[in-house]
Amino acid sequence: VEPGRLLHRGKVKAVYEVPGHPELRLIDFTDEATAFDGAKRAVIGGKGEANAAISVAFFRAVERAGVPTHFLRLESPVRMLVRAVEIIPLEVVVRNRVAGSLAKRLGLEEGTALRRPVLELFYKSDPLHDPWVNAHHAEALGWATGEELAELERLAFEANRAMRQLALRAGLELIDFKLEFGRPVGPAGTPSNGGAGPRLLLADEISPDTCRFWEVGSGERMDKDRFRRDLGRVEETYAEVRRRIEEAARWL
Ligand code: C5P
Numbered sequence: 001v002e003p004g005r006l007l008h009r010g011k012v013k014a015v016y017e018v019p020g021h022p023e024l025r026l027i028d029f030t031d032e033a034t035a036f037d038g039a040k041r042a043v044i045g046g047k048g049e050a051n052a053a054i055s056v057a058f059f060r061a062v063e064r065a066g067v068p069t070h071f072l073r074l075e076s077p078v079r080m081l082v083r084a085v086e087i088i089p090l091e092v093v094v095r096n097r098v099a100g101s102l103a104k105r106l107g108l109e110e111g112t113a114l115r116r117p118v119l120e121l122f123y124k125s126d127p128l129h130d131p132w133v134n135a136h137h138a139e140a141l142g143w144a145t146g147e148e149l150a151e152l153e154r155l156a157f158e159a160n161r162a163m164r165q166l167a168l169r170a171g172l173e174l175i176d177f178k179l180e181f182g183r184p185v186g187p188a189g190t191p192s193n194g195g196a197g198p199r200l201l202l203a204d205e206i207s208p209d210t211c212r213f214w215e216v217g218s219g220e221r222m223d224k225d226r227f228r229r230d231l232g233r234v235e236e237t238y239a240e241v242r243r244r245i246e247e248a249a250r251w252l
Contacts, residue, residue, distance in 0.1 A: 001026065001081060011038055012048075012209065018081075023187045024072070027080045029205070035228045037129055042227065045235050048078040050242040051207035055080070057249040058163055058206035064252065065162035067155050069202040070182065085182025085203050088144050091122040091130055092152060094160045095176040099212055100225075102176075105132075111219075117160055119153055124180075148198040152181050159202060167213060169251070170244035172222055175212035180204040208241050 003016035003026045011034040018024040029048035034041050052074060059071040070082040095102060098112035102120075121138060122130040135149045144152065156179055167174040182203040204210070208223040215222050222241055226234045 001075065003028075003079075013205070021187075023084050023185055025070075025082050025084045026075065027082055029078045029080070033209075033224070033227050033234075035224070037126060040228070044227065044238060047209075047235070047238050050238040051205055051209060052078050052080055053242050054207045054245050055205040057245045058166065059202070061162045061166045061249065061252060062159045062202060062206075065158055067159045067162070067202055068200070070184075082203070083201060084185040085201050086185055087124075087180060087182045087203060088148065088152070088200075089124040090133075090138060090143060090152075090180070091124055092156050092179045092181065093120040093122065093176060094118070094156050094179070095120070096160070096164065097173070097175045099175050117157060119156055145198065148183075148200060151198045151200055155181070155200060155202065163206065163211075166245065166248055166252070167211075168216070169248035170241070171216045172213040172241070172244065173216055175214055177206065177211035179206075179210075208238055213241060 001018050001021070001024065004019040005017045006014060007017055007025070008015040012030055012032045014028045014030070016026040016028070018026060029052040031043045031045060031047045032041070033044045033047060056071065056074060059069045063069055070085055072081040072083065075081050095114060095118045097114060098108045099110045102108070103110045121133050121135065123133045124130060138144050138149055139146050159179060163177065164174045180203050181200045184199060184201055211223060212225065213222040214220065221231055222237050225231065226237050
């Protein structure tokens with residue numbers, strides 16, 4: 001299929017319509033990198049292709065665990081055909097270990113163990129810098145129904161189990177990650193589940209841009225923190241994560 005009108009240019013991906021198919025979208029992954037709400041920018045050679053390939057492996061792994069995703073197929077190494085969704089304006093973060101903004105917020109050391117995975121919600125808003133919210137805010141403000149929020153939590157924890165397993169087979173500990181969910185847009189713009197409860201699709205991407213991976217044993221950062229924190233070997237790390245995840249996914 002060929003791209004039509006540009007619908008949305010995000011900080012690192014572009015979303016296109018597919019002419020004649022309102023239920024489909026094309027997503028182009030680029031080599032652009034941004035951090036701190038776009039204040040830090042760079043080009044990371046090969047990142048678009050690596051993130052597309054890594055996302056495919058994780059989408060397949062979570063689908064096998066019963067988590068429906070928007071992924072349909074790769075049209076090129078950097079172009080993904082997906083189901084069109086109406087994005088719920090929440091960043092759904094799951095954490096297996098303390099790191100990043102949680103360490104900062106609670107004054108904890110990065111790497112502190114958690115007795116169980118933790119789910120956090122952030123309201124997607126660039127001008128507000130994605131503020132922390134809870135499910136009560138999301139329901140009260142009409143961003144999602146109570147049923148959708150319950151489903152989204154269940155799917156996020158299920159995805160966590162499948163993603164941790166795949167990462168571990170690649171010698172990587174999944175520390176935390178961010179997911180986005182959407183409601184599928186039907187061919188006539190109608191809900192496609194006949195009213196049988198909420199139907200949500202896992203959307204966006206699953207890559208070192210949206211996950212923290214620490215190498216098992218060494219604890220080496222193998223994700224976007226290398227770029228955020230100027231740790232060096234950024235391009236090499238994305239390529240290495242791709243190699244390992246694709247290798248680990250072959251045995252699923
Ligand atoms: O910054 P924080 O510690 O809250 O991030 C938690 C996880 O969510 C990290 O893996 C980070 O890469 C991801 N994240 C993201 N997009 C954001 C915020 C966080 O992918 N806007």
